[in-house]
Amino acid sequence: MENEISSKSTYRLLYRVKPFLAITFLQFGFAGMDVFSKVALNQGVSNYVLVVYRHAIATAVIAPFAVILDKKVRPKMTFSIFTKLMLLSLLEPVIDQNLYYFGLKYTTATFAAAMYNILPAITFLMACVFGLEKVTLKSIHSQAKVVGTVATVAGAMLMTLVKGPVIELIWTKGRNNQGVKGGGTNIHDSIKGSLMITVGCFSWACFIILQAITLKTYPAELSLTAWICLLGTAQGTIVALVMERGKTSVWSIHWDTKFLAALYSGIVCSGLAYYIQGVVMKDRGPVFVTAFNPLSMIIVAVMSSFILAEQMYLGRVIGAIVIVAGLYFVVWGKSKEYKSGSPSTDGQMVQDKQMTDTSSDSNENSTPEVITLNVSSRGGATRDEQINRQSDQLLV
Template identity: 75%
Template sequence: MAVLKLYNTAKPFLAVIFLQFGLAGMDILTKVALNEGMSNYVFVVYRHAVATLVIAPFAIILDKKVRPKMTLSIFAKLVLLSILEPVIDQNLYSIGLKYTTATFAAAMCNILPAITFIMAWIFRLEKVKLTSIRSQAKIVGTVATVAGAMIMTLVRGPIVDLFWTKGYVGQEAQSGGLNLSHAIKGSIMITIGCFSWAAFMILQAITLRTYPAELSLTAWICLLGTAEGAIVALVMERGKTAVWAINWDSKFLAAVYSVS
């Protein structure tokens, strides 16, 4: 009985840990694909196209009884949601990832809870009482996450040359690897993307009140995000038909894996 209780208590923490491992893998594969020349705009399109194909069947079947009737108001929110996250956030995050590293980008995303908390407080979705321990903890956490992100941006530590990367890291640094200029550009892109992501989360919570079908909501966002992202990609990569080519390589693996 005690073991079962311990398992039930630890289950949410294990889920979060596995989620972080999944996100770390996504960052690494995305960075590899981008380094091999994949367009970040095309990557966003393929990523959400695959996600639509995976999620849509489950949404059609499992949400059949709970999916409400589509209205113009709900559809307008879905369009805005698909612009905020699949288009703005994902493209800015990918551009920031180009300028930095997978580790740096993942660390910068830690400011997301802080941004979400501030925006939720501005829109009166979050109540803050300075005399409350709960509110004090949120404020301290917000300051800590922002401060940590700024340290990652502005402080450059010593090169760690491990035995399996002997000489390679030093050569990369000398050839202009992650420098301060790129780190600042990348962090700005990722930060703006996090603001878009935070707005997406807040609007998503509001939308779920009138459209309480989570899978259908996700499928719609992925579908609309694919269409909107394709328009952006066609504009930004006009005349470059080669960027749409994809084979059984890291580019294809990154697009498929990122759905998880």
């Protein structure tokens, strides 16, 4: 009996923390991409070519898994779905990443990561517009989400606009990055880079929203990821050939930092990232996925001080603290809303899929394997009660 209770408690704990661990892992992955890509760009790699190689590698890694594992769940391809796939591959793999790499050239890795902290706010507003997120101002959960979103943007602006005195760190003494291309000391370059990153951030937010919408009719996350990477490679190649025409040398790649940046960003930040985002998004919604983005900036700031000798400023530290506080409010609001089973639409797509799965399972008279994730006022039981019942069924 004690073993059963312990197993149930462990199962419930893993069930609840899994989305948090997955998105936190992604932020560490994005942070590493910022640093590796900055080093590669400083060495003169073409951002257009880097985008192509990145998604070619991601396609080669993800496609075999998609063909095998999604064989039974992959829906039939339609013109509408293919159109969405084409738009998805254009928004993030081509527009966002090229603009991001351009902005990274003119700024620093920490600055670029800080600018991308406006992503949660943009995604939150777009999710409300498209009905993927509901806000009830009388609800404390919704108030927490709004306050947290505003705080993350305010913290990002602090990090971007306020420097303050330099904080001398032991490992940065005697080192400086003023001679490094893209150090971000030129105000004109900083403005140019900021504009590019902002437009890229808006494109990424559109990608997140469209991915959430596409998953309703194409709920095969691995196949969706493979298609995005494949079509992104094709579209990125066309852009690279046009922008780098007559420069055949830019396509050469060796076992160096350039190849490492393409390999790392392709596997972790395209292949795994698109897939994990899709899985978590179907359960918790697009706002939850982007709410953790500020963590990447803090990780980048620490890594850049070690690897690139970027200086740490007091304004950035204060901004980081504000961002973390805002992130806590957003996550708290989302978790309370999810736990209480309030009728938020960010779980509606899960409910639709589960209704189909339930009817299919009942025909086959199989053992219960469906966990109901979305509970409305009609359901009666809370999420915790459903998880408890599911744990009992699995143990039996």
